[in-house]
Amino acid sequence: MSTRANRARAEARVSRRARNRIEQQRKARQRRLIYFGSAVAVALIVVATLILANLLGDDTDDLPRIREAAVTIDPSIPREGRVIGDPNAPITLIEWGDYQCPGCGYVALNFTPQLIQDYVATGKIKFEYRDFPFLDLGFANAKRNGRDLTTASGESIRAAEAAAEAAAQGKFWEFHEALFSNQHGENKGAFSDGRLREIASKVGLDMAAFDEALESRKHIAEVVAMYDEGERIGISSTPTYEINGQLFQVQSYEDLVQRIEAALAG
Amino acid sequence: MLICGVGDCATVQQSSYAEIAGIPVAALGLAMYLAVLALGALRWLVPTTRDIATMATFSIVLAGTLYAAYLTYVEIWVIEAICQWCVTSAILTLGLLITEGFAVRNLLREP
Numbered sequence: 001m002s003t004r005a006n007r008a009r010a011e012a013r014v015s016r017r018a019r020n021r022i023e024q025q026r027k028a029r030q031r032r033l034i035y036f037g038s039a040v041a042v043a044l045i046v047v048a049t050l051i052l053a054n055l056l057g058d059d060t061d062d063l064p065r066i067r068e069a070a071v072t073i074d075p076s077i078p079r080e081g082r083v084i085g086d087p088n089a090p091i092t093l094i095e096w097g098d099y100q101c102p103g104c105g106y107v108a109l110n111f112t113p114q115l116i117q118d119y120v121a122t123g124k125i126k127f128e129y130r131d132f133p134f135l136d137l138g139f140a141n142a143k144r145n146g147r148d149l150t151t152a153s154g155e156s157i158r159a160a161e162a163a164a165e166a167a168a169q170g171k172f173w174e175f176h177e178a179l180f181s182n183q184h185g186e187n188k189g190a191f192s193d194g195r196l197r198e199i200a201s202k203v204g205l206d207m208a209a210f211d212e213a214l215e216s217r218k219h220i221a222e223v224v225a226m227y228d229e230g231e232r233i234g235i236s237s238t239p240t241y242e243i244n245g246q247l248f249q250v251q252s253y254e255d256l257v258q259r260i261e262a263a264l265a266g
Numbered sequence: 267m268l269i270c271g272v273g274d275c276a277t278v279q280q281s282s283y284a285e286i287a288g289i290p291v292a293a294l295g296l297a298m299y300l301a302v303l304a305l306g307a308l309r310w311l312v313p314t315t316r317d318i319a320t321m322a323t324f325s326i327v328l329a330g331t332l333y334a335a336y337l338t339y340v341e342i343w344v345i346e347a348i349c350q351w352c353v354t355s356a357i358l359t360l361g362l363l364i365t366e367g368f369a370v371r372n373l374l375r376e377p
Contacts, residue, residue, distance in 0.1 A: 034322040038321070046329040103270045
């Protein structure tokens with residue numbers, strides 16, 4: 001009698017323990033499911049926040065005030081539009097560039113003034129800057145969609161149009177250096193029409209003519225022609241230099257000097 | 267010296283998508299890898315934290331993969347330039363997600 005009662009008690013204990021264990025396992029599973037749900041929810045919230053911050057950030061990214069050109073180009077050196085130097089100089093050095101390209105900004109502020117002083121002012125070469133506006137993808141997209149390139153736009157293209165107007169007004173090099181002194185990222189408003197206008201006014205362009213030229217896209221055909229020519233000769237990155245039809249890129253001012261000296265010697 | 271070309275990392279790096287509130291996206295990616303590494307060490311050294319560390323890691327790499335997918339979309343269709351480092355990181359992150367996905371599945375299947 002007493003053994004049977006003992007056994008019954010023992011069985012009850014075991015089944016209580018088993019129930020407890022099952023209950024604990026159930027709770028652990030539940031806890032893990034809650035963790036899992038939270039993990040997924042947190043991940044989704046984080047990604048949504050990142051994407052939204054990025055999309056909204058585009059509009060609120062404040063641009064610095066327009067600065068004066070960081071370098072000056074001697075106004076007494078002869079010039080014709082976008083070409084500077086003696087028209088009879090034996091060698092023409094061409095630079096292909098995009099106003100939004102940081103590399104072009106670097107050479108414009110660091111090599112160009114030296115180049116003009118050493119080679120252009122001395123009458124050894126004449127120097128021409130040609131636009132290859134590609135970093136705004138305006139022309140590339142127009143081409144892909146079968147649209148006329150003269151309808152394309154973008155900050156590189158608009159900056160090039162503005163520079164063409166500066167050339168028409170005889171202030172190409174001042175405007176050119178001022179543009180490069182005001183680079184700020186790519187395709188995020190540094191060269192919006194409003195800011196191009198501010199730069200033009202700082203450089204002292206005839207603003208009525210400038211506004212008219214930008215509004216009517218007076219120089220777009222010229223910019224498209226330069227881009228087409230650049231593509232035809234195989235420009236794919238900027239800044240690319242050209243002497244006598246030979247394209248090259250430079251790592252330093254000395255590289256550029258070497259190329260010019262070789263051309264002068266040849 | 268900087269040379270600018272289409273299809274370069276430079277184009278991607280210079281785009282407005284390269285930073286969020288002044289923090290480079292690459293730094294976010296690095297922080298993600300470090301966090302995954304730290305949680306991995308924690309899981310290994312302190313076994314009682316296994317459940318929560320596994321789920322936290324899963325959460326981080328899930329967020330990382332979704333964001334990398336968004337950035338890849340931006341590269342292909344918005345910036346139209348592919349940066350091989352970004353693609354490498356996206357694939358690595360996807361690999362982490364698959365690995366952690368298995369860990370989470372095993373965890374959820376446990377009695």
